[in-house]
Amino acid sequence: MNGFSERAAPRRLLRLLPLLSLLAFLSVWHLAALCTDLLATPLDTAKALAGMLFFPTSKVTLLHHVWASLCRVLAAYALAIAAGVLLGVLFGWSRRFHDYCYPIFELLRPIPPIAWIPLIIMWLGIGEPSKIAVCFIGSVVPILVNTYFGVSRLDPTYLKSAKILGAGQRALLTHVILPGALPSILTGMKVALSSGWVCVIAAEMIAARKGLGYLIIRSMESGDMVHILVAMILIGSVNFLFSWLFSKLEGVVCPW
Amino acid sequence: MVGDIHVKGLGLSFPQQNGIHEVLRDVDFVIHSKEFLVLFGPGQCGKTVLMEAIAGLLPPTAGSVEDAQGSPLRTQELCMVFQKYALFPWKTCRQNIELPMKFKGVPKQARRKRAADLIHLVGLDGFEHSYPRQLSGGMKQRVAIAAAYAKECPLLLFDEPFGALDAQTRLQMEQELVRIWQQEQKTVVLITNSIDEALLLGDRILVLAGSPSSILEEYDLREFPRPRSLSDRPLLNLRQSILDRGFFENEGGGDLRCE
Numbered sequence: 001m002n003g004f005s006e007r008a009a010p011r012r013l014l015r016l017l018p019l020l021s022l023l024a025f026l027s028v029w030h031l032a033a034l035c036t037d038l039l040a041t042p043l044d045t046a047k048a049l050a051g052m053l054f055f056p057t058s059k060v061t062l063l064h065h066v067w068a069s070l071c072r073v074l075a076a077y078a079l080a081i082a083a084g085v086l087l088g089v090l091f092g093w094s095r096r097f098h099d100y101c102y103p104i105f106e107l108l109r110p111i112p113p114i115a116w117i118p119l120i121i122m123w124l125g126i127g128e129p130s131k132i133a134v135c136f137i138g139s140v141v142p143i144l145v146n147t148y149f150g151v152s153r154l155d156p157t158y159l160k161s162a163k164i165l166g167a168g169q170r171a172l173l174t175h176v177i178l179p180g181a182l183p184s185i186l187t188g189m190k191v192a193l194s195s196g197w198v199c200v201i202a203a204e205m206i207a208a209r210k211g212l213g214y215l216i217i218r219s220m221e222s223g224d225m226v227h228i229l230v231a232m233i234l235i236g237s238v239n240f241l242f243s244w245l246f247s248k249l250e251g252v253v254c255p256w
Numbered sequence: 257m258v259g260d261i262h263v264k265g266l267g268l269s270f271p272q273q274n275g276i277h278e279v280l281r282d283v284d285f286v287i288h289s290k291e292f293l294v295l296f297g298p299g300q301c302g303k304t305v306l307m308e309a310i311a312g313l314l315p316p317t318a319g320s321v322e323d324a325q326g327s328p329l330r331t332q333e334l335c336m337v338f339q340k341y342a343l344f345p346w347k348t349c350r351q352n353i354e355l356p357m358k359f360k361g362v363p364k365q366a367r368r369k370r371a372a373d374l375i376h377l378v379g380l381d382g383f384e385h386s387y388p389r390q391l392s393g394g395m396k397q398r399v400a401i402a403a404a405y406a407k408e409c410p411l412l413l414f415d416e417p418f419g420a421l422d423a424q425t426r427l428q429m430e431q432e433l434v435r436i437w438q439q440e441q442k443t444v445v446l447i448t449n450s451i452d453e454a455l456l457l458g459d460r461i462l463v464l465a466g467s468p469s470s471i472l473e474e475y476d477l478r479e480f481p482r483p484r485s486l487s488d489r490p491l492l493n494l495r496q497s498i499l500d501r502g503f504f505e506n507e508g509g510g511d512l513r514c515e
Contacts, residue, residue, distance in 0.1 A: 163331065167359050179346040
């Protein structure tokens with residue numbers, strides 16, 4: 001019945017729907033801002049955003065804040081992909097390694113990355129490495145878990161078939177195990193990226209001089225609502241952009 | 257060159273909760289060089305297990321599989337086509353066919369050429385760049401067969417390769433398999449639970465049944481000319497006499513649990 005009503009509606013209207021819902025959201029926001037003093041209006045927020053692009057807030061411009069957070073997230077992300085895929089494949093590949101090391105991982109895994117912040121600051125200080133480390137912990141877990149899942153769920157027929165076709169251990173890894181687990185690895189990478197953003201904001205709220213998380217906490221201290229909203233909107237948009245890029249990437253890397 | 261292959265006193269058992277489940281006992285037969293041998297048996301009689309033992313994927317509990325010189329078979333000498341088309345979904349038709357050559361270290365140019373020839377041989381021209389999900393069941397099985405041929409090994413094992421296909425496609429694939437086999441001069445062992453398939457394809461038919469299973473009977477069909485048709489009187493007579501033997505009657509349907 002749902003499909004029927006969709007077919008009945010003109011196509012052009014359907015394409016406008018996301019725009020309409022966005023408009024509705026902005027109007028509700030606007031009304032809420034007018035009726036209470038809990039929010040700044042969307043227009044004020046947009047104005048502030050435009051201003052922050054050119055005039056420094058907390059010493060640097062808005063794009064600098066975004067860039068600072070982005071660098072931390074991406075550095076941690078690269079490390080997390082390398083470590084997560086490596087360990088995930090090892091866990092799925094070697095029964096013995098799995099039995100020895102997986103319990104340790106299972107024990108550490110439920111600890112929220114943010115709970116690591118105090119310890120990491122004691123170890124690494126409040127510089128860049130500590131923020132990258134927190135993001136790393138947040139990103140590596142989903143990549144590792146999904147890689148392991150992908151490798152261990154691989155149909156054993158593929159392994160048998162590859163052996164029969166003459167694959168050595170290395171060929172097995174590059175032609176069968178890694179591509180077979182790739183969709184699952186990509187899922188892990190997608191989750192890891194947003195998890196990395198959560199962590200960077202949290203880490204910046206505690207100790208930083210720039211970055212979007214720092215901007216939020218700084219604006220809170222000065223009671224500056226528009227700046228909080230600007231930072232939140234940017235976090236949302238950057239994440240949205242990455243998810244979108246990811247869905248494009250999936251089609252390119254896994255065309256099957 | 258492997259020559260004749262001897263399966264000697266092969267036995268296979270699997271541990272289960274309530275003791276040991278014996279699937280095969282004293283399986284004895286010879287696979288002659290360049291012949292088309294059909295292993296015919298009911299579902300769940302251990303045919304797949306036997307084939308995996310011949311392929312070296314399962315170590316036998318008893319007995320051995322040896323070549324003419326008495327040494328065990330090496331993976332390089334054989335290839336197996338699985339019941340469920342084991343194509344790699346992340347590789348295109350051509351990449352799947354090239355894979356065994358890649359594993360062997362065949363240079364790219366030679367690989368391309370051989371793959372193109374094989375694609376033509378199995379009638380898949382134009383589908384080189386298709387992924388398995390874009391192909392029908394029959395086409396997938398053709399790719400799997402071409403990949404097995406690409407390995408250039410003297411012994412080919414087929415585990416109920418056409419079981420999942422519709423009758424029309426199946427008949428066509430069977431005829432093509434015979435044509436390719438005649439053209440390429442290989443030893444073929446094919447498992448089936450269809451008596452018609454066995455009669456159409458085999459130089460010899462070995463009946464595998466019982467609990468535990470062993471070879472119960474051997475039929476020599478070498479005097480039946482190819483291409484065969486199931487409407488040929490002598491073939492029909494043989495079919496009737498095999499059915500009259502009632503090999504599978506004591507099996508009790510789904511009572512056997514092998515795999």
